[in-house]
Structure formats: C-alpha cells, structure tokens
Amino acid sequence: MAAEIGPRPRDRTVIMCHGAFDIVHPGHLRHLMYAKEKADILIASITTDEYITKAEHRPFVPQELRAGSLAVLEMVDYVVIDPNPTPIQNIRRLQPDYFAKGYEYFANGVPPKTQEEMDTLAEYGGEMVFTPGDVVYSSSALIEASPPQLGLEKLVALLESEGLRFKDLRQVLKNLAGVRVHILGDTIVDSYSYCSLLGATAKSPTFSVKHDSTERFSGGGAIVAKHMRSAGASVTFSTVLGNDELRGFVEFDLAQCGIDCLPVIDATRPTTHKERFISDGYKLLQVDRVDNGVISDKVLERLAEQLESTPADLVVFSDFRHGIFNRQTIRTLKKAIPANAMKAADSQVSNRWGNILDFVDFDLLTPNEREARFALGDQDSMVRPLASELFRRAHCKHLILKLGERGLIAYRS
The missing domain is CATH 3.40.50.620 (HUPs)
Incomplete structure (x- = not known):
C-alpha cells in the first residue's frame, strides 16, 4: 500500500x-x-x-x-x-x-x-x-x-x-466413518417424570402430583458416545457404573446404538441418576442419586488398562465431575492414552467443581464461556481475550470456546 x-x-x-x-x-x-x-x-x-x-x-x-x-x-x-x-x-x-x-x-x-x-x-x-x-x-x-x-x-x-467449501465439510463428516474413538467419561442417567398437579395438601404447603409417565436417557459421557456413533465413528465407551438396575439400562441402551461399552462396576457407588419431576412444562424438583467421591485406585487402574489396551485414533475425556476425573487421576489416565491417538477433553461446570485447565497439553479442549471464566477466575474480560488467555494457559493445539447461540471462537497453534 x-x-x-x-x-x-x-x-x-x-x-x-x-x-x-x-x-x-x-x-x-x-x-x-x-x-x-x-x-x-x-x-x-x-x-x-x-x-x-x-x-x-x-x-x-x-x-x-x-x-x-x-x-x-x-x-x-x-x-x-x-x-x-x-x-x-x-x-x-x-x-x-x-x-x-x-x-x-x-x-x-x-x-x-x-x-x-x-x-x-x-x-x-x-x-x-x-x-x-x-x-x-x-x-x-x-x-x-x-x-x-x-x-x-x-x-x-x-x-x-480457510480455502474451504461446503462439500469439504460434508467430506469431513463422511471421513468419520470407521474412525476409532475411545470415550472415557462419567455416565449420567437422566430421567424425566411427568406429573399432573392435583393441588396443595391440607396439612402443609406442599404440592401434590399424580405420576403420569417417565422417560430415561443415557447422558453425560454416554450421550457423547452416542453422538460420535451417530456421526459414523467406531466407538468404545469406558465408564464407571454401580451394580444396580440402571447399569443394565445403560449397557442395553448403548449396545442398541452399536457402542462397545466397557463399564467398570463399582458396587460401593450408585449409577449416577438425575430425576426431574415436571408438571405443565415446569420443573418442580430434581432428585440426584449420586456419589461424587473420587474413584478408588483399583477402579482407576482398570480404566487406565482399558485406555492402554484399546486401539484408538481419538480419545475423549468427557468430564462431568462425578468421580472419575481430578487433577491426580487425569495425569494417570493421560499417560495411558495410546501414543498416536489424538487427545480431546471437555469438563462440565454446572453445580460441581471442575477446571478445564486440569487437562494440559491436549490436542483439543472445548469449554463454554462459563467454564473458561471459572478456570481463569475472570468474570469481566470480553470473550476474545478470555479465550486467548485460556488457550495460552492450557498449552493445547486447538481450543473451541462454545458460546451457545452466539456461535464459538476457535484457536489453533
């Protein structure tokens, strides 16, 4: 110029x-x-x-x-x-x-x-x-x-x-067919119990409802596995389940989708279950049956063995903060990932403590804005400098900051 x-x-x-x-x-x-x-x-x-x-x-x-x-x-x-x-x-x-x-x-x-x-x-x-x-x-x-x-x-x-066309995106999706994906994550069974409101009880200010129906879904890391399978990948799912009725539900549901489920059964804890009671579209109450304690060394060892022995092109850590992942277990599990596999991680922060920066030196991290602010202790910065600082601190090759309906911001090394 x-x-x-x-x-x-x-x-x-x-x-x-x-x-x-x-x-x-x-x-x-x-x-x-x-x-x-x-x-x-x-x-x-x-x-x-x-x-x-x-x-x-x-x-x-x-x-x-x-x-x-x-x-x-x-x-x-x-x-x-x-x-x-x-x-x-x-x-x-x-x-x-x-x-x-x-x-x-x-x-x-x-x-x-x-x-x-x-x-x-x-x-x-x-x-x-x-x-x-x-x-x-x-x-x-x-x-x-x-x-x-x-x-x-x-x-x-x-x-x-980026020099791309729409047909290139379609080809990327087609290329997922047969890709070996190993997902390790917390399973959550999400139940929705639909009720009809009868009114308040006479003795106390309490709602009385009539149960109409209940729907159950495999959530948490299990829904990540189902999404990857629906995209065409060959999916193995490692998780921790209790020795209870919901264990059978999860195993059957994932088998129906063609997912190779490798649950480690821990009889000391329940399969994580979150039940919402809904009336006329409003959530009245949520009841969680959960043990958020850290998994035992024995369970950790078995999960690491599964990671190490299962061939994979991509390993995804799907962290919902229900016992599998913490700073110490992440180090152990990361070492067990096959050498040539791409490493991706996502850590959910809702009402549980979690920090995406625990997953250092991964190929891909996918936090949302709230999780990024939580990890950096920053509630004031605009999203671009926020994402840039998280990318710098995480030492990852790719970062996708999810912004809901506003889209996303992506960084790459």
Missing part, C-alpha cells in the same frame, strides 16, 4: 478514514463522500474483529465482509484491515495528507485517542479534517433495532478464509 501511493510529497493527495464500519449506513456514505472530495485518493481503514469492543457480541459483521462492503464503493480507492488496536501505526506508515473523522469527535471536545491521532499527523505535516454531522446514524443503534440475518454470509466468509 505505501509503495502504491508513494512517499510524501506526492502528485496526488491522500485522505484516510478509519473505523469499524460494522453496518455501512448513510452516515458512513456521507462521511466517505465528503472525504473523497478533499483528496484524490481515499483509503478506508477498518478495525479487526479482535479490537472491536463496543459490545459483547460485536462486530456483527466479520472483518472480511466489512472490508468487502467498502471495497465495492466507487469513492473508496483502497481498503485496509488494520491489525493494530488503533490507526496510529498506519498513519505513520502511509502518511496520508488528511485523516478524516466524524463531527462527533470534535463537537464536544477532542477525545484523547483523537488527540493522539492529531499529534501523529502533526509529526510529518498531515492534517485532521472533520466531516459534517448533517447525516447521523449509528451502526449499534441499527443493529439493536433490526439485527440483520447474516449467519450464512458469516459462514461463507469463514469457509473462504
């Missing part, structure tokens, strides 16, 4: 604008048109996604799409995605004759950051110009009033940035 516009003094004047340009609106167009009238060449510089901190979920439009929205405008000659938190470095590098700011940066006093930009321009004789405020819009206000539906465009931009 610097070579194309040449050093000062130039035959043609250059003006530069900088901003997020999250949703390009008439105010932006007026700003850019005014700037172009002041010079021969207009450079539009945009802030990278990483440094937009106006709100938790911004930017709404990824940087590649924002740059493309400006590049198609006739008045814009060049678009720059600035990798720095402020435009100062690019001002020094490109040395535009003018730097254009909106009138709002001047009307109520010059902010410190704007003053820094003015001082940088003065270093080489550049000039700050303020565009009129006769057309006023706000990207933030527009997004809040009517959020655009850009999910598909964002996905396409992400794929293109």
